[in-house]
Amino acid sequence: AQSVTQLGSHVSVSEGALVLLRCNYSSSVPPYLFWYVQYPNQGLQLLLKYTTGATLVKGINGFEAEFKKSETSFHLTKPSAHMSDAAEYFCAVSPPYSSASKIIFGSGTRLSIRP
Amino acid sequence: DAGVIQSPRHEVTEMGQEVTLRCKPISGHDYLFWYRQTMMRGLELLIYFNNNVPIDDSGMPEDRFSAKMPNASFSTLKIQPSEPRDSAVYFCASSWRGQGNTIYFGEGSWLTVV
Numbered sequence: 001a002q003s004v005t006q007l008g009s010h011v012s013v014s015e016g017a018l019v020l021l022r023c024n025y026s027s028s029v030p031p032y033l034f035w036y037v038q039y040p041n042q043g044l045q046l047l048l049k050y051t052t053g054a055t056l057v058k059g060i061n062g063f064e065a066e067f068k069k070s071e072t073s074f075h076l077t078k079p080s081a082h083m084s085d086a087a088e089y090f091c092a093v094s095p096p097y098s099s100a101s102k103i104i105f106g107s108g109t110r111l112s113i114r115p
Numbered sequence: 116d117a118g119v120i121q122s123p124r125h126e127v128t129e130m131g132q133e134v135t136l137r138c139k140p141i142s143g144h145d146y147l148f149w150y151r152q153t154m155m156r157g158l159e160l161l162i163y164f165n166n167n168v169p170i171d172d173s174g175m176p177e178d179r180f181s182a183k184m185p186n187a188s189f190s191t192l193k194i195q196p197s198e199p200r201d202s203a204v205y206f207c208a209s210s211w212r213g214q215g216n217t218i219y220f221g222e223g224s225w226l227t228v229v
Contacts, residue, residue, distance in 0.1 A: 032216050043119075043206055043220035044158075051215045090158070100146055100210035100218045101170065105158050 002027045004093045006106040014114045019063075019078040021109050023091030026072065033074040034092040034103070035065055044090060050074065051096070061085070086113045117141070119221035121207050127227045133195040136224045138207030139188055146210040148218065149182055149192050153203045164190065197228045 007022040025031060032051050036044040048059025055067040061084075065076045074091060091106040120139040128134055140147050149161040162172040164184045172182070179198070184190040194201055208220045 034217075036220075041223075041225075043208075043222045044218075045220065046217055049215065049217065094216045098216065099165070099212050100216040101148070101163050101165070103216060103218060107157050 002031060002093050002095065002102075002104055004091050004104055004106040006089075006091050006109050008109055009107065010110045010112065012112040012114060013081050015083055016080050019076070019081045019085065019111065021076040021089050021091075021111065023065075023074045023076065023106060024072055025074060025091075025093045027093060027095070029096060030069060032094045032096055033065070033067060034094075035059065035063070035074075035076050036090040036092060036105075038088040038090065038108075040087070047076070047089070081111075081113050083113050083115070086111060119207055119209050119219055121205075121221035121224050123224060124222060125225045125227075127229065128197055130198055130228055131196045132228075133193065134197045134201075134226060134228075136192040136205050136207075136226070138190045138192070138221060140190070140207070140209030141211075141219055142188065144209035144211045144219070145187075146212065147184060147190050148206075148208040148210070149190070150206040150208060150220075151203045152206060152223070158206075161192070194226075197226075199228045202227050 003026040005024045034049045035047040037047045038044045050057045050067045058064045094103040122137045148163040151159045161174045162182045167184045182192045204223045206223045208218045210218045
């Protein structure tokens with residue numbers, strides 16, 4: 001069975017500071033990994049995903065994440081936070097070569113940006 | 116391209132009333148999902164369809180909830196009768212197996228039962 005854990009339900013950083021949102025997964029095989037973002041009063045939208053190949057994945061809005069098999073992690077980073085990054089971020093995992101019905105979402109991390 | 120379209124965006128209804136939420140998935144997608152999001156329980160998968168056929172409804176909380184997908188471009192989630200604890204945001208989402216499991220979400224239907 002797969003699972004995903006997001007460390008920290010709420011993260012607050014200053015504008016211009018590094019953003020680091022943590023995600024660890026459990027899977028018996030190398031999974032597909034996703035980060036979704038949910039802005040206030042909106043649905044979730046895909047930020048980036050890892051399926052195969054390069055372990056450093058770049059997404060929209062300057063975010064990136066690195067798949068580290070040895071650490072079973074897929075942390076999300078952005079070098080410099082912007083006020084518009086304030087949102088809820090969800091890490092998700094699914095078995096490879098399966099359907100989206102197998103996706104498991106984490107509990108989410110709310111990112112706040114201090115002026 | 117149009118994304119997943121949900122209606123209504125907001126609904127306030129009285130306890131005991133029937134609520135129908137509607138969804139139009141992205142054209143060409145063969146999977147459709149209904150999720151519920153609350154502060155207490157987070158994001159929950161209620162039911163999903165593949166090629167218009169319900170595959171897994173184990174997440175549907177009670178018999179008061181039902182979902183249909185009469186064709187590839189339309190689905191409904193119905194709650195009858197509604198209760199205050201059904202207040203939540205209901206998301207419809209769709210996916211195509213060939214896209215590496217990416218799920219595309221609608222904007223959500225914000226339901227308040229008073």
